[in-house]
Amino acid sequence: MAPSTLTALAEEKTLQTSFIRDEDERPKVAYNQFSDEIPIISLKGIDDEGGINGRRGEICEKIVKACEDWGVFQVVDHGVDAQLISQMTTLAKQFFALPAEEKLRFDMSGGKKGGFIVSSHLQGEVVQDWREIVTYFSYPIRARDYSRWPDKPEGWIDVTQKYSEKLMELACKLLEVLSEAMGLEKEALTKACVDMDQKVVVNFYPKCPQPDLTLGLKRHTDPGTITLLLQDQVGGLQATKDNGKTWITVQPVVGAFVVNLGDHGHFLSNGRFKNADHQAVVNSNSSRLSIATFQNPAPEAIVYPLKIREGEKAVMDEPVAFAEMYRRKMSKDLELARLKKLAKEQQIQAEEAAEKAKSETKPIDEILA
Ligand SMILES: O=C1C[C@@H](c2ccc(O)c(O)c2)Oc2cc(O)cc(O)c21
Ligand SMILES: O=C(O)CCC(=O)C(=O)O
Numbered sequence: 001m002a003p004s005t006l007t008a009l010a011e012e013k014t015l016q017t018s019f020i021r022d023e024d025e026r027p028k029v030a031y032n033q034f035s036d037e038i039p040i041i042s043l044k045g046i047d048d049e050g051g052i053n054g055r056r057g058e059i060c061e062k063i064v065k066a067c068e069d070w071g072v073f074q075v076v077d078h079g080v081d082a083q084l085i086s087q088m089t090t091l092a093k094q095f096f097a098l099p100a101e102e103k104l105r106f107d108m109s110g111g112k113k114g115g116f117i118v119s120s121h122l123q124g125e126v127v128q129d130w131r132e133i134v135t136y137f138s139y140p141i142r143a144r145d146y147s148r149w150p151d152k153p154e155g156w157i158d159v160t161q162k163y164s165e166k167l168m169e170l171a172c173k174l175l176e177v178l179s180e181a182m183g184l185e186k187e188a189l190t191k192a193c194v195d196m197d198q199k200v201v202v203n204f205y206p207k208c209p210q211p212d213l214t215l216g217l218k219r220h221t222d223p224g225t226i227t228l229l230l231q232d233q234v235g236g237l238q239a240t241k242d243n244g245k246t247w248i249t250v251q252p253v254v255g256a257f258v259v260n261l262g263d264h265g266h267f268l269s270n271g272r273f274k275n276a277d278h279q280a281v282v283n284s285n286s287s288r289l290s291i292a293t294f295q296n297p298a299p300e301a302i303v304y305p306l307k308i309r310e311g312e313k314a315v316m317d318e319p320v321a322f323a324e325m326y327r328r329k330m331s332k333d334l335e336l337a338r339l340k341k342l343a344k345e346q347q348i349q350a351e352e353a354a355e356k357a358k359s360e361t362k363p364i365d366e367i368l369a
């Protein structure tokens, strides 16, 4: 049974079995062993188009290299007001500190669009994530349902609206750079999104009694175009570029956004830009907060590479609507989790049978000994 909130469990000495991951999925690198491999890129001067002092070209080169290499980079001097960022994180922390019954007024476990939920992004997953989330669907504006936006703490709705608007602007600016890098018009990627969706997911990872056995958020790629992640100074975001053989922990940088390319961005670039393979680990010393702003195409937007370079093969067999792509991803994730559980059960049964057979065929002197 899923707990109503994680707060009570965080006080226990051992982890409930529903959070324990198989050994191959457990963290391989510490939450605070930071790497400097992910580039930190200043966007100062990104709007200076030309001239000898124009910085745009240089910034674009760095962004493109990071997208080809990792699908992850960090941005500073991005123009989002530091006070707005600080209000957003303060209010988010206050939300998670509310009593369980207050948070559960916005419970979305019954499949509601937006609100509060514990543990997993996928209903029906076998192993649970060690996180609580609160989420809003912020774009398109006409589809906003404010009844699903928590009305506490005071000022939350107002700050979130402003934050969403500023992050939409920043995301569009980054997509312009990537469009140009693909040799397309500036608006190519945003146009491919038709009418861009935005969803804000605030992740709260409480302290965890046995963090080596579990994950805050299991390994995944984000389904959409681009994600802007704001994280506190604790650390826990990890990335891999060799299919999980080695992992690095992204260095937290005050006021920076971590930018992840998602599956949609990957497909539109015909695989040139990586979809960041990442996860979040937890720890027993402190809780952690991160705010993910997912920029997704409209559900009906057709996904297919915008440009296939000479000598390349398309990474997709056929065009598919984003909603269908998302549905297939979710069912594949669930199916994989189901198969993994089945394989584990079969392995346990086989081991038990082997043990039984061994005791039945023991030589008589061993049994008598
Ligand atoms: O919560 C997440 C994490 C992530 C994700 C979504 C779907 C998956 O199958 C998966 O393995 C990871 O990206 C998201 C993207 C969204 O649009 C919303 C989310 O809640 C999330
Ligand atoms: O909390 C983090 O560092 C990662 C969050 C994330 O990957 C997500 O919400 O999709």
Ligand SMILES: [Fe+2]
Pocket: 220, 221, 222, 227, 278
């Ligand atoms: Fe993610």
